[in-house]
Amino acid sequence: MNPKSVEDFLESSAGAHFSGLLLDESGLGKSELDQPTTSNAESFHRQPFIIGVAGGASSGKTSVCNMIIEQLHDQRVVLVNQDSFYYDLTVEELTRVQDYNFDHPDAFDTEKLLTCMENLKLGEAVDIPNYDLKTYKKILPARKVNPSHVIILEGILIFHDPRVRELMNMKIFVDTDADVRLARRIRLDTAEKGRDIGTVLDQYSKFVKPAFDDFILPTKKYADIIIPRGGDNHVAIDLIVQHIHTKLGQHDLCKIYSNLYVIQTTFQIRGMHTIIRDAETTTHDFIFYADRLIRLVVEHGLGHLPFKEKQVTTPTGSVYIGVDFCKRLCGISVIRSGESMENALRACCKGIKIGKILIHREGDNGQQLIYQNLPKDISDRHVLLLDPILGTGNSAVQAINLLLQKGVQESNIIFLNLISAPQGVHTVCKKFPRIKIVTSEIEFGLNEDFRVIPGMGEFGDRYFGTDDC
Numbered sequence: 001m002n003p004k005s006v007e008d009f010l011e012s013s014a015g016a017h018f019s020g021l022l023l024d025e026s027g028l029g030k031s032e033l034d035q036p037t038t039s040n041a042e043s044f045h046r047q048p049f050i051i052g053v054a055g056g057a058s059s060g061k062t063s064v065c066n067m068i069i070e071q072l073h074d075q076r077v078v079l080v081n082q083d084s085f086y087y088d089l090t091v092e093e094l095t096r097v098q099d100y101n102f103d104h105p106d107a108f109d110t111e112k113l114l115t116c117m118e119n120l121k122l123g124e125a126v127d128i129p130n131y132d133l134k135t136y137k138k139i140l141p142a143r144k145v146n147p148s149h150v151i152i153l154e155g156i157l158i159f160h161d162p163r164v165r166e167l168m169n170m171k172i173f174v175d176t177d178a179d180v181r182l183a184r185r186i187r188l189d190t191a192e193k194g195r196d197i198g199t200v201l202d203q204y205s206k207f208v209k210p211a212f213d214d215f216i217l218p219t220k221k222y223a224d225i226i227i228p229r230g231g232d233n234h235v236a237i238d239l240i241v242q243h244i245h246t247k248l249g250q251h252d253l254c255k256i257y258s259n260l261y262v263i264q265t266t267f268q269i270r271g272m273h274t275i276i277r278d279a280e281t282t283t284h285d286f287i288f289y290a291d292r293l294i295r296l297v298v299e300h301g302l303g304h305l306p307f308k309e310k311q312v313t314t315p316t317g318s319v320y321i322g323v324d325f326c327k328r329l330c331g332i333s334v335i336r337s338g339e340s341m342e343n344a345l346r347a348c349c350k351g352i353k354i355g356k357i358l359i360h361r362e363g364d365n366g367q368q369l370i371y372q373n374l375p376k377d378i379s380d381r382h383v384l385l386l387d388p389i390l391g392t393g394n395s396a397v398q399a400i401n402l403l404l405q406k407g408v409q410e411s412n413i414i415f416l417n418l419i420s421a422p423q424g425v426h427t428v429c430k431k432f433p434r435i436k437i438v439t440s441e442i443e444f445g446l447n448e449d450f451r452v453i454p455g456m457g458e459f460g461d462r463y464f465g466t467d468d469c
């Protein structure tokens with residue numbers, strides 16, 4: 001296969017790809033009666049997008065990967081380095097380390113790399129060995145890697161084994177001149193690995209250069225994209241990141257349902273999610289960071305309310321042409337988790353009326369409306385429906401049906417939550433195409449107990465401190 005230019009590659013592979021959703025023939029997904037969980041339908045779980053990055057030693061592979069990761073800040077990305085799979089040196093090899101060829105394919109435990117990658121693809125966490133380049137051995141503890149939306153596999157010989165190549169959705173070769181690579185290597189090996197220049201040059205001429213010519217360069221032909229100048233090539237990196245975004249599920253889910261809004265993420269938002277999802281997080285921290293996130297979702301949701309133009313005169317005597325907030329609104333929380341969102345709504349909307357709905361949930365179905373306390377004039381209001389987790393969507397359907405029965409217009413409902421499973425998004429958006437869902441993250445899916453994964457456990461118990469009752 002001839003390597004394609006970046007533009008050719010992007011053109012030929014454009015189009016929706018969301019392996020987190022099973023699309024039916026209508027393209028709208030399976031019916032809510034036939035909800036697959038993430039684990040009982042293998043293809044339902046969101047398959048990671050796997051990128052291979054190869055190139056000579058010191059060509060700039062890691063730098064390119066870091067730039068991609070930086071720009072993909074709204075995705076969970078994990079970097080797996082082929083170096084982690086170097087075999088340990090035996091005592092005998094250690095005594096003659098200068099004769100060991102670290103640039104030969106046999107220096108790597110490719111079987112282990114394959115096992116790790118296959119498990120990650122299946123959505124399982126793995127232990128990646130922690131190889132120490134100075135002692136030539138693996139050190140403990142191993143690095144725990146969770147399944148992610150994007151996995152970047154980086155290494156000099158990552159395209160050598162066809163089974164590893166097969167795993168990749170995109171292959172990048174970083175193409176940097178040999179003299180630049182050698183100069184960088186001398187600097188790195190002497191400064192960081194404490195080696196002397198004679199040893200570095202001997203290793204280069206004996207192993208590094210021949211291995212580049214015999215094993216690395218011949219794999220360039222497998223690349224979909226060749227990046228000259230590595231990390232200096234900002235155009236190539238921008239195009240790669242754009243392509244990955246096109247290929248990732250969340251964006252496709254938003255494309256399928258124009259009434260789904262996932263708030264623009266930042267590292268702050270990811271950091272807050274990291275804390276509230278961590279099982280070790282204390283109740284105090286859970287509340288603090290959940291509140292911060294809820295506030296963002298609420299503010300974003302309020303941005304979808306209608307407004308009227310309003311002009312005011314500023315202290316300088318100038319006219320400011322602004323807008324007036326929508327007045328006829330109320331919040332409805334789904335007891336008990338949804339009550340955690342009430343304070344944020346009150347803090348944003350002075351004096352807002354807040355009603356409540358209690359839905360009893362038994363397993364996946366058997367949802368039963370137990371209690372309701374809604375404003376009498378709810379049919380004239382815009383409704384912000386509050387529930388931090390959208391899982392199967394069955395509770396949300398119950399709640400929305402009740403609001404519709406009370407005369408609320410479907411287009412006047414904004415459903416606010418922190419995390420949404422694709423299954424729930426399907427169920428709600430298909431049934432109520434005119435409501436809006438505002439969320440801060442889309443999940444991988446549901447497990448066999450219809451719990452959202454990765455999720456954050458029982459939100460209500462964690463927020464109200466009843467998780468150890």
Ligand SMILES: Nc1ncnc2c1ncn2[C@@H]1O[C@H](COP(=O)(O)OP(=O)(O)O)[C@@H](O)[C@H]1O
Pocket residue numbers: 055056057058059060061062063064184188229230231232
């Ligand atoms: N475009 C660049 N300009 C200058 N230095 C660079 C550039 N890309 C990488 N480097 C430096 O070269 C060295 C090797 O880069 P690295 O990305 O680690 O390469 P690799 O992962 O291919 O071995 C590092 O010290 C890095 O900072």
Ligand SMILES: Nc1ccn([C@@H]2O[C@H](COP(=O)(O)O)[C@@H](O)[C@H]2O)c(=O)n1
Pocket residue numbers: 056057058059061083086102103132133134136155156208
């Ligand atoms: N103990 C080791 C292991 C590997 N190397 C060299 O590292 C190079 C690959 O790493 P990159 O980050 O540059 O891709 C390769 O050329 C090995 O010779 C080493 O020096 N010592």
Ligand SMILES: [Mg+2]
Pocket residue numbers: 061062063154
């Ligand atoms: Mg590297």
